[in-house]
Amino acid sequence: MPADPALRPAAEAAAAPALEMRGIGKRFPGVIALEDVDLVLAPGKVHALMGENGAGKSTLIKIMAGVYGKDAGSIRIGGRETELRTPRDALAQGLKVVFQEIALIGEFTVAENIFLEQYPVGRAGSIDWKRIRGEAAALFARIGFDVDPAAKTGDLPISQQQMVEIARALAHEARIVVMDEPTSSLTPSEVALLFAVIRRLTALGIAVVYVSHKLDEVFEIADEVTVLRDGRHISTKPIGAHDHDSLIHDMIGRRIENLFPRSRGHHKGEVVLSVSNLSTDAKLKDVAFEARAGEVLGFFGLMGAGRTELAKAIVGFDPIRTGTIAIGGRPLKPHDTRTGVSLGIGLLSEDRKGEGLMLELPVQQNMSLAALENFSRAGFVEEGRERSAVQSFVDRFRVKTPSLAQPIKNLSGGNQQKVLIARWLMRGLKVIVVDEPTRGIDVGAKSEIFALLDRLAGEGLAVVMMTSEMPELLGLSDRILVMAGGRITAGFERDAATQEKILNAAIG
Amino acid sequence: GAAAAENMPKKIGYVVNYATHEWYQNVIKGMKDRAAQLGIELEVKDANLDVAKQVAGAEDFMAQGVDVLIITPVNEEGVVPLLRRAKAENMPLVLEGNPVKGMTTMVAICDYDTGYHAGVAAGQYAKEHLGGVAKVMNVGLPLLSATVLRSNGFMDGIKTEIPEATLVHDLDGGGNPDRALEVSSAALAQNADVNIIYGINDNSSLGGLQAWKAAGKSQDGLLVVGTGGEGLAFINAMETEPSYKIEAAMFPEKVGFTAVDAAVKVFNGEAVPEHIVSPTTPMIGADWKKYYSVEGTTRSINWDAVNGVKPADKCMKTAADLK
Amino acid sequence: MPQSVSSLAAAPAGPSLLRRLARRNEIALLLSLLAVIAFFALASDTFLTTRNLTNVLGQAALPLVAGIGVAIVFISGEVDVSIGSLVAAIAIPLITIMNATESFALGVAGALALGLAVGVVNGYLAAYLGINSLIVTLGTLFILRGGVYLYTGQRAIPDDVMLESFFQLGNGRLFGVVPHPAVIAVILLIAFAYFLRHRPFGRQLYAVGGNPEVARLAGYNVRRVKFVAFVISALLATIAGILLASRLGSAVHVAGLGFEFQVVAAVVLGGVSLSGGVGSLAGMALGVLILQFVSNGLGMLNIATEWQLVITGGIIIAAVAFDELKRRRA
Amino acid sequence: MSTETLPARKPGAGMSLVSDRSQIVLLGILALLCIAISLAAPQFYTGANVIAILRQCALVLIVATGMTMLLVAAEVDLSVGASLAFTGCVGMDVTNRTGSLVLGTLAALAFAGGVGLFNGLVVTRLKVNSLIATIATMMMLQGGVYLYTREAVQNLHQIRAFTELGAGYVGGLPIPVLIAALIFIAGFVALRFTTFGRYLYAVGANGKAARLSGLRAERLKLVAFLATGLLVGVAGLILASLMNAGQPTAGRGFELTVIAAVILGGTSLSGGRGTLVGTLLGVLVLKVIDNGIIILRWNQDLQMVVPGVVIILATWLDLVRRRRDAR
Numbered sequence A: 001m002p003a004d005p006a007l008r009p010a011a012e013a014a015a016a017p018a019l020e021m022r023g024i025g026k027r028f029p030g031v032i033a034l035e036d037v038d039l040v041l042a043p044g045k046v047h048a049l050m051g052e053n054g055a056g057k058s059t060l061i062k063i064m065a066g067v068y069g070k071d072a073g074s075i076r077i078g079g080r081e082t083e084l085r086t087p088r089d090a091l092a093q094g095l096k097v098v099f100q101e102i103a104l105i106g107e108f109t110v111a112e113n114i115f116l117e118q119y120p121v122g123r124a125g126s127i128d129w130k131r132i133r134g135e136a137a138a139l140f141a142r143i144g145f146d147v148d149p150a151a152k153t154g155d156l157p158i159s160q161q162q163m164v165e166i167a168r169a170l171a172h173e174a175r176i177v178v179m180d181e182p183t184s185s186l187t188p189s190e191v192a193l194l195f196a197v198i199r200r201l202t203a204l205g206i207a208v209v210y211v212s213h214k215l216d217e218v219f220e221i222a223d224e225v226t227v228l229r230d231g232r233h234i235s236t237k238p239i240g241a242h243d244h245d246s247l248i249h250d251m252i253g254r255r256i257e258n259l260f261p262r263s264r265g266h267h268k269g270e271v272v273l274s275v276s277n278l279s280t281d282a283k284l285k286d287v288a289f290e291a292r293a294g295e296v297l298g299f300f301g302l303m304g305a306g307r308t309e310l311a312k313a314i315v316g317f318d319p320i321r322t323g324t325i326a327i328g329g330r331p332l333k334p335h336d337t338r339t340g341v342s343l344g345i346g347l348l349s350e351d352r353k354g355e356g357l358m359l360e361l362p363v364q365q366n367m368s369l370a371a372l373e374n375f376s377r378a379g380f381v382e383e384g385r386e387r388s389a390v391q392s393f394v395d396r397f398r399v400k401t402p403s404l405a406q407p408i409k410n411l412s413g414g415n416q417q418k419v420l421i422a423r424w425l426m427r428g429l430k431v432i433v434v435d436e437p438t439r440g441i442d443v444g445a446k447s448e449i450f451a452l453l454d455r456l457a458g459e460g461l462a463v464v465m466m467t468s469e470m471p472e473l474l475g476l477s478d479r480i481l482v483m484a485g486g487r488i489t490a491g492f493e494r495d496a497a498t499q500e501k502i503l504n505a506a507i508g
Numbered sequence B: 001g002a003a004a005a006e007n008m009p010k011k012i013g014y015v016v017n018y019a020t021h022e023w024y025q026n027v028i029k030g031m032k033d034r035a036a037q038l039g040i041e042l043e044v045k046d047a048n049l050d051v052a053k054q055v056a057g058a059e060d061f062m063a064q065g066v067d068v069l070i071i072t073p074v075n076e077e078g079v080v081p082l083l084r085r086a087k088a089e090n091m092p093l094v095l096e097g098n099p100v101k102g103m104t105t106m107v108a109i110c111d112y113d114t115g116y117h118a119g120v121a122a123g124q125y126a127k128e129h130l131g132g133v134a135k136v137m138n139v140g141l142p143l144l145s146a147t148v149l150r151s152n153g154f155m156d157g158i159k160t161e162i163p164e165a166t167l168v169h170d171l172d173g174g175g176n177p178d179r180a181l182e183v184s185s186a187a188l189a190q191n192a193d194v195n196i197i198y199g200i201n202d203n204s205s206l207g208g209l210q211a212w213k214a215a216g217k218s219q220d221g222l223l224v225v226g227t228g229g230e231g232l233a234f235i236n237a238m239e240t241e242p243s244y245k246i247e248a249a250m251f252p253e254k255v256g257f258t259a260v261d262a263a264v265k266v267f268n269g270e271a272v273p274e275h276i277v278s279p280t281t282p283m284i285g286a287d288w289k290k291y292y293s294v295e296g297t298t299r300s301i302n303w304d305a306v307n308g309v310k311p312a313d314k315c316m317k318t319a320a321d322l323k
Numbered sequence C: 001m002p003q004s005v006s007s008l009a010a011a012p013a014g015p016s017l018l019r020r021l022a023r024r025n026e027i028a029l030l031l032s033l034l035a036v037i038a039f040f041a042l043a044s045d046t047f048l049t050t051r052n053l054t055n056v057l058g059q060a061a062l063p064l065v066a067g068i069g070v071a072i073v074f075i076s077g078e079v080d081v082s083i084g085s086l087v088a089a090i091a092i093p094l095i096t097i098m099n100a101t102e103s104f105a106l107g108v109a110g111a112l113a114l115g116l117a118v119g120v121v122n123g124y125l126a127a128y129l130g131i132n133s134l135i136v137t138l139g140t141l142f143i144l145r146g147g148v149y150l151y152t153g154q155r156a157i158p159d160d161v162m163l164e165s166f167f168q169l170g171n172g173r174l175f176g177v178v179p180h181p182a183v184i185a186v187i188l189l190i191a192f193a194y195f196l197r198h199r200p201f202g203r204q205l206y207a208v209g210g211n212p213e214v215a216r217l218a219g220y221n222v223r224r225v226k227f228v229a230f231v232i233s234a235l236l237a238t239i240a241g242i243l244l245a246s247r248l249g250s251a252v253h254v255a256g257l258g259f260e261f262q263v264v265a266a267v268v269l270g271g272v273s274l275s276g277g278v279g280s281l282a283g284m285a286l287g288v289l290i291l292q293f294v295s296n297g298l299g300m301l302n303i304a305t306e307w308q309l310v311i312t313g314g315i316i317i318a319a320v321a322f323d324e325l326k327r328r329r330a
Numbered sequence D: 001m002s003t004e005t006l007p008a009r010k011p012g013a014g015m016s017l018v019s020d021r022s023q024i025v026l027l028g029i030l031a032l033l034c035i036a037i038s039l040a041a042p043q044f045y046t047g048a049n050v051i052a053i054l055r056q057c058a059l060v061l062i063v064a065t066g067m068t069m070l071l072v073a074a075e076v077d078l079s080v081g082a083s084l085a086f087t088g089c090v091g092m093d094v095t096n097r098t099g100s101l102v103l104g105t106l107a108a109l110a111f112a113g114g115v116g117l118f119n120g121l122v123v124t125r126l127k128v129n130s131l132i133a134t135i136a137t138m139m140m141l142q143g144g145v146y147l148y149t150r151e152a153v154q155n156l157h158q159i160r161a162f163t164e165l166g167a168g169y170v171g172g173l174p175i176p177v178l179i180a181a182l183i184f185i186a187g188f189v190a191l192r193f194t195t196f197g198r199y200l201y202a203v204g205a206n207g208k209a210a211r212l213s214g215l216r217a218e219r220l221k222l223v224a225f226l227a228t229g230l231l232v233g234v235a236g237l238i239l240a241s242l243m244n245a246g247q248p249t250a251g252r253g254f255e256l257t258v259i260a261a262v263i264l265g266g267t268s269l270s271g272g273r274g275t276l277v278g279t280l281l282g283v284l285v286l287k288v289i290d291n292g293i294i295i296l297r298w299n300q301d302l303q304m305v306v307p308g309v310v311i312i313l314a315t316w317l318d319l320v321r322r323r324r325d326a327r
């Protein structure tokens, strides 16, 4: 690996680094997650940490947060060598982390979650609830996030939970703030708010670590970039020394010619999904649309627009109040995924952990779940066939896993997502509904997933894609529908769509 | 019988320790019959083997305003404070089954004597039919002093006939049919030479016998002795199983009957003995027909015959002797 | 729709409290309890007497006190079923020491020492060694009961010294009306409700049960929190056991058989989730009271035990199903 | 590279069907127990005793086969003990009344299956947590059985085949043991080699994911409850035959023995993990302990203490082993 020692950041900043990690090593069973990695943070700077899925970014962050112990290397904070044995140690050193997986107590109110790490107490050690409510409200007002501090956190959509996460990291005094993919569920305007906050932090001399798979964001906010690949340190450069291509090249060791490889001229076939008059108790009102074989139908909307609810209704997961759903002309029994799947519609959920993964079970079981009948005779599973099919998908998608028997919880998010897509491809569908399919996925894997979705459409599938990513929407869709407040507010042929028109329709 | 001139309590409350057990079903039956004869209302609460629930049940009765309490203690130590509180409230109280510190009176069989006489009968039977050999498996229940006394009595009784009788296996069968069956299976596998099975109640003796049968052994040369005569099970066994020859009858109906009479006396402040003994006797072979008749699935007690069985004046041994 | 920040900042307590209440199942439980009481009050003329109502409170005290501990362990994401044997076991040092020293205080100290030891063992095995807590406490349930039988030779140990203070603890009444155990239960309930809501450690219990990973990331010592929950539970079971021993005037080897089922059923009925992080002591208390009043009321109506079991089982299913339905509607 | 699955196995652990590494601790404990007891009391390994142990195992194993499926699907059934007793009464009573063993058997199976179905419906339709739902069912059955019969239902029909069910032998093996073996094998195959089994694991591991993948999560759970119910029916009939009566008082604590055996066998309480081989070993360990204490003439109160210790110890050792393997 080309870890050029000359590029190491040692000689750089004049001021004492806020954090200095040297020679960090970490292994998991069958995986070397990190090997001899350095990371030096300058106070008041935003340091981006980049790399493919499974490169080791989260692992490095968890080591600095005291979640994992390191196998090798040293850590200095504010110039002093320290051991971070527990999260408490890291918190005490002023290091706050926004973790990749939402780390909030669902049953608590937003305000309480903000003060989880340190409850303000009044006389006699009683919790000062008034102060908690007041300060939480003030904090949100200051940042400009629109979240109800009295809401039960678990009731909020993921995007709002992510805002709570971010707010929490800012609630206490910090020297270092680490954000592991903080924007994966945020809308552009919320991202803008976040960036304003980050700038205020750096102005106070706080060092910020920023992890994201969204390159545009990194170019906008970062001062320096460290790239990891396969657990090794590849480069650390000022952001100005990078352009898109060079950064991608550092990350994946090759160029990506075209992130959205649209094999134009999908042959639009018959209507395979038709939805009419669909309403639910919660949000959807009179939704009607059709999707044809061979097209990618993109759904855009702001947070809470109802895309996820629509996705869950049309695959038969959630009950509906009125309306009909037909797959290939045959009616879907609402609230019955079994007929859904057998008619040929399936959903890749936005909630990977909650609705996709069987965390404790091996990669193989996870992948073959929906297609098991294809590998069975008279109810008996033919494991040989199953295994070779799984293996071939693992190879084709380059799923990074030591074996098919690896519990899927040990895979990186991107690799988990590949397994879940493969779950449906193995089964074979007429309509695949993908909800935020690239959330938390690296650019290399993203391009693979895009290529895959494109190819699926080319092969005659209808791909219904719910996304909050404008580039992805514009880059991949043949047709775009926009939702707001549970209704479809506009529809565009791809060539007629512009970012502006779409956003206008989304605001409703 | 109770004199008609006496004042009758209006309502008697009985807190039974385990109403679902056949023995107590028949105790209750005896009480109900007697109460009906005397025009008394009888209410029953079941502690279901829970001491705390028993105390609660008695409290509830006192709140309801019953005139007399009858209690079969789940555990004899566990109702001492209850007796004290009843006394403080002048609530007349009769115990059934087990003596309790501070009690006025108790209606109970003599458990030791019951086992003892069954043991004597078993010894005689063994001399006649088993070549004088007595190797006993006791399917016991250490949980209750009453049932320990029965086992002790049985061994002492059998030794009066066959001094070299031995207790080859002393088991805790839990008083349950399935548990008795299970532990007996293991013990029989270990001791092939057992030739007498004693059970502290019918579940226990039958569990032992069923284990014997399941081991594929013939019943020739085996004697089974049960205790209680609690329901239909022992009758069925005596009729169909060649080895089930002796049953120590304890006449639960009679116990219930006597308890109500005692309650009336206590209510009237009459002097009563501390221990009112209810009679027991071994039934051998078809003897049971003297005391019971069966029609379909109900058995009826033959009061004349049962009333003819003379209770002991005093028990040979009591729970106090176990300490 | 999320409300705007400013509107909420202005009124921090009012509306959110109301909304919280409306969503809580404590309200539904309270209504159920009132319905139960109303029903029996109409059906039986001895039910709604001071004597009977205070009796029931006294009888409910044991499951209430032990229920606080079990609820706390549930909230921390674990389970404790060892209490059924523990209430019997702690009576042994209690009574033995009182018999030997004639000192109530020393007896209680002995009981607490045993309770503490059991809590420490449960907590160490479950929290620190990471053994599934149902397995651990099922194990200690068996071990303690077997131990009691072995130690006592399956004979109850009588209270030979009969200290008046000990008798009064479980059998006396405050102002001649409220049974002492009920007074103790209420005091403990209030204290622990305050503790769970207003002390940081109380919140840690919820956090650890709600999501242990998150709690760890927030810097909590998850193991220690769970460990303490087991210790609290054992100590509260010890107090319940002392009250029981006083009511029984002895160390009864068969005391508390099935008590763990009774308490677990009431705690779950009270809305304390088995999966951790959810529930309140108020709910738990209402769950206990509902079951206790049902059992007492059916007894007052002279309904046979068979039916009592059937009816209670039906009520548990209906109540939990109703709660679930309501939650889905909401 | 081997990529064996279910449960997640290490490559190269070639012990295959009989047992995988995850059962090594239990196997060790079992061997140790047998050797130690045999040394102290040679009667332990006599044919008669081995058969006595196997017959006791049979009842537990039959029900534990269903319970393992339930636990794998993240559910539990605490009503099996109460249902066991009730079923025996129903079976005996109907046989008495009709004089037909077939009808009696069908009635018992229908009853026990009905209880399973009821539990399943309450859990899957009414969404009541299965622990609490089946405690409630247990109470209802305990009360109900006495409403049904206040006395043990005697064997009035004396049909030979009925007696054989519990006490008979085929080729030197007790019939209950043969029945248990068949049920175990069927259960093992179902759980290990069929889509049904794989779906149960999936449903237990993540119900929502399973449902999104087109599995009928609720129906699968219902089937597991029903299967457990039916197996209780089989066990209930055998027990009634063994006791020569339908005993309303039987089965106390049976549910705890079954669950203890299943979790001792390494099946996770939170679903998605567990094997029937583990369950078999769990049953054997518990029953060998029970038997050994009697054979050794130890105080029978130890029959509570020793299993308590062993369950904790075995779980802990298994935890240590898995942590070491993971390193």
Ligand SMILES: Nc1ncnc2c1ncn2[C@@H]1O[C@H](COP(=O)(O)OP(=O)(O)OP(=O)(O)O)[C@@H](O)[C@H]1O
Pocket (backbone or CB within 6 Å): A028, A029, A031, A032, A033, A051, A052, A053, A054, A055, A056, A057, A058, A059, A060, A100, A400, A409, A410, A411, A412, A413, A414, A415, A440, A442
């Ligand atoms: N607890 C664990 N056990 C075993 N392997 C792990 C564990 N956590 C991470 N890994 C492995 O370590 C490697 C690094 O993972 P990490 O989560 O740090 O990647 P990442 O760069 O954050 O990826 P992503 O962009 O997908 O979040 C991956 O191969 C992953 O499978």
Ligand SMILES: Nc1ncnc2c1ncn2[C@@H]1O[C@H](COP(=O)(O)OP(=O)(O)OP(=O)(O)O)[C@@H](O)[C@H]1O
Pocket (backbone or CB within 6 Å): A154, A155, A156, A157, A158, A159, A283, A301, A302, A303, A304, A305, A306, A307, A308, A309, A310, A350, A468
């Ligand atoms: N009140 C609520 N309680 C619980 N979950 C909610 C609630 N409102 C929304 N959600 C969840 O949050 C997500 C929001 O989905 P929704 O369909 O409303 O919007 P969306 O257009 O998919 O937006 P998003 O980008 O947030 O996914 C869904 O997963 C939904 O289940």
Ligand SMILES: O[C@@H]1[C@@H](O)[C@H](O)OC[C@H]1O
Pocket (backbone or CB within 6 Å): B023, B144, B146, B147, B175, B200, B201, B202, B227, B228, B230
């Ligand atoms: O079985 C019964 C036993 O449990 C009880 O204590 O005394 C009467 C017996 O027959």
Ligand SMILES: [Mg+2]
Pocket (backbone or CB within 6 Å): A057, A058, A059, A100, A180, A413
């Ligand atoms: Mg990551």
Ligand SMILES: [Mg+2]
Pocket (backbone or CB within 6 Å): A307, A308, A309, A350, A435, A466
């Ligand atoms: Mg969404």
